[in-house]
Amino acid sequence: MAARLKITGMVDPHVHLRGMDWAHKGDFYTETCAAVAGGYWAVFDMPNTPPHTLNRAALDTKLEAINQQAVCDWGLYFCAGANRNWDEYPVIFDAVCGLKMFNNDTTGHLLVEDDAIRRTHYAHWPPDKIFANHAEDETCAAIVEIVRQHRKPTHILHVSTAREVDIIRRAKADGLPVTCGVCPHHLWLTERDVAALGVLAWMKPVLKTQADQDALWAALADGTVDIVESDHAPHTLAEKQSDNPPYGVPGLETTLPLLLTAVHDGRLSLERAVALVSDNPRRIYKLKTPSDTYTLVALDAAYNIKGADLQTHVKWSPFEGMTVRGRVIETWIRGRKVYEDGRVLVEAGYGENLYA
Ligand code: DOR
Numbered sequence: 001m002a003a004r005l006k007i008t009g010m011v012d013p014h015v016h017l018r019g020m021d022w023a024h025k026g027d028f029y030t031e032t033c034a035a036v037a038g039g040y041w042a043v044f045d046m047p048n049t050p051p052h053t054l055n056r057a058a059l060d061t062k063l064e065a066i067n068q069q070a071v072c073d074w075g076l077y078f079c080a081g082a083n084r085n086w087d088e089y090p091v092i093f094d095a096v097c098g099l100k101m102f103n104n105d106t107t108g109h110l111l112v113e114d115d116a117i118r119r120t121h122y123a124h125w126p127p128d129k130i131f132a133n134h135a136e137d138e139t140c141a142a143i144v145e146i147v148r149q150h151r152k153p154t155h156i157l158h159v160s161t162a163r164e165v166d167i168i169r170r171a172k173a174d175g176l177p178v179t180c181g182v183c184p185h186h187l188w189l190t191e192r193d194v195a196a197l198g199v200l201a202w203m204k205p206v207l208k209t210q211a212d213q214d215a216l217w218a219a220l221a222d223g224t225v226d227i228v229e230s231d232h233a234p235h236t237l238a239e240k241q242s243d244n245p246p247y248g249v250p251g252l253e254t255t256l257p258l259l260l261t262a263v264h265d266g267r268l269s270l271e272r273a274v275a276l277v278s279d280n281p282r283r284i285y286k287l288k289t290p291s292d293t294y295t296l297v298a299l300d301a302a303y304n305i306k307g308a309d310l311q312t313h314v315k316w317s318p319f320e321g322m323t324v325r326g327r328v329i330e331t332w333i334r335g336r337k338v339y340e341d342g343r344v345l346v347e348a349g350y351g352e353n354l355y356a
């Protein structure tokens with residue numbers, strides 16, 4: 001009997017599911033199908049898909065669409081805007097998983113650069129839900145200084161450099177309420193892969209050096225990193241191959257197999273791998289896991305990643321051709337088998353808002 005692993009309620013708190021004005025890139029049905037194929041119970045969607053989640057009306061538009069389409073459970077982030085939209089917080093707070101602030105420029109152009117505006121968002125955001133930040137290098141240091149003053153639970157997304165790891169390690173040693181995530185593409189690819197992969201290796205934060213990647217692996221092992229998050233950000237191949245290629249790569253279906261491959265190769269303990277995709281995100285986002293919500297994995301099953309086999313609408317992967325070990329066999333949510341062997345078994349709309 002091949003070795004089977006059962007993982008309780010996996011959560012990816014950093015995805016871009018598209019839908020609405022960007023439904024040509026994927027929608028809440030196709031991309032949550034990718035989530036359950038990747039083994040996930042729940043995914044938390046970022047606010048940069050137009051109409052941007054900057055006010056209650058835009059949040060309602062998104063809530064309506066995702067409610068009808070999602071096959072896994074979910075949460076939505078509200079967006080901290082340069083337009084000083086903190087007056088919206090009282091009317092959106094109960095419906096969202098947290099707040100997202102873009103402190104470096106990326107897809108959607110929702111950049112908040114002004115330190116006074118960043119601080120005012122922190123002052124207004126209630127402390128019971130996560131304040132998530134895109135904050136690279138010196139911007140990461142700037143956000144940690146704000147947390148030193150405001151002490152609100154803060155998650156630093158997609159850490160990609162040795163310097164960011166140092167900043168976060170020190171913030172944690174100082175007792176600040178800071179957690180962080182890293183993405184598989186920063187763990188498995190470096191700037192040297194851009195020559196072969198071209199725009200398929202373009203994402204924000206961009207791929208970094210081998211020394212940076214080594215620092216990420218050390219931080220995974222020593223517990224500085226809390227979560228491995230996919231930053232699943234599908235764009236069509238045609239868009240990627242256009243004259244103006246957008247940043248972002250799909251990742252929901254490759255994150256767990258890659259991590260289990262690292263376990264197989266002795267680069268990571270199985271306990272750490274499970275903590276990074278399950279225990280830690282559930283703890284940090286204060287989730288109660290419903291009964292019979294888990295993923296079954298065939299630990300020894302080896303296969304080649306092929307974009308054409310993926311559920312994601314865009315059907316490509318920056319990890320094309322890579323051999324991984326560890327295949328998702330079944331995903332169960334609230335007592336229903338939602339995914340088995342390449343097939344999604346529940347209807348659109350089965351997924352629930354974990355923050356309703
Ligand atoms: O590569 C990225 N793509 N990074 C982001 O921060 C946004 C994302 C997207 O939405 O395409």
Ligand code: ZN
Nearest residue numbers: 014016046231
């Ligand atoms: Zn992202």
